[in-house]
Amino acid sequence: MKLDIKTDVFEGPLDLLLHLIEKNKVSIYDIPIALITDQYMEYLHALEEIYSLESIGEFLVMASTLLKIKSRMLLPRQEEEEEEDPREELVARLVEYKMYKYAAGELKDRSIDAEKIFYKEETVPEEIRQYEEPVDPKEVVGDLSLERLNQVFLMVMKRKKDRQDPVRSKFGKIERERYKVEDKMQDILHQIKGLSHINFRTLLEIQPGRENIVVTFLAVLELMKQGEITVVQKKNFDEIYLTHVEAN
DSSP states (O other): OOOOOOOSSOSSHHHHHHHHHHHTTOOTTSOOHHHHHHHHHHHHHHHHHHSOTGGGHHHHHHHHHHHHHHHHHHSOOOTTOOOOOTTHHHHHHHHHHHHHHHHHHHHHHHHHHHTTOOOOOOOOOHHHHTOOOOOOHHHHHTTOOHHHHHHHHHHHHHHHHHTSOTTGGGSSOOOOOOOOHHHHHHHHHHHHHTSSOEEHHHHHHTSSSHHHHHHHHHHHHHHHHTTSEEEEOSSTTSOOEEEEOOOO
């Protein structure tokens, strides 16, 4: 079974090699392999006196790698022969290890600093915490004006009046139904949530009776004020559409 050991100073063979490179003040990209290998072997002999061979297996593997690289670099090279640097793979491993070691050190420092930070408990009064900033009518209306909405409303009301029978409208007295703005607001939200938008003019025209139109108009204005819906008109004289505002 592979055992991860930690000596008094080094956490593994790469950590030891990095220490030797920094101690000798040499470049990690141009390692004097003979010098580093000799110093590495000295440390390995010291480990053998403390630990069993099984527990320092990773150090022994690296030792064989260093000796192999050293022997390859001692072999004479022909001038015309272009060979890869036998240290290339080892350098790549050391650079990667150094990067992760540095990152681990940074995270450890941040963790230590975070332990010294204490946060004050929330003491904001309930009435302030529940406060919601009033909706600006200009934001929900956009380029439209309330005057334009009112024009559409008056136009629909006039059409309803023109459709009334001047004779039958005088027959008896019929008690009209009473509508609540709150109920109409819920009806409008229920309709608009199932659609991408609703035509404002059509919404008014389908209402049965003038009082229902008035209540619907007031409900639309209240929904705009509360930020529940927005009104959109792509260009002048186009139809006006109501769109539901999704909650954050």
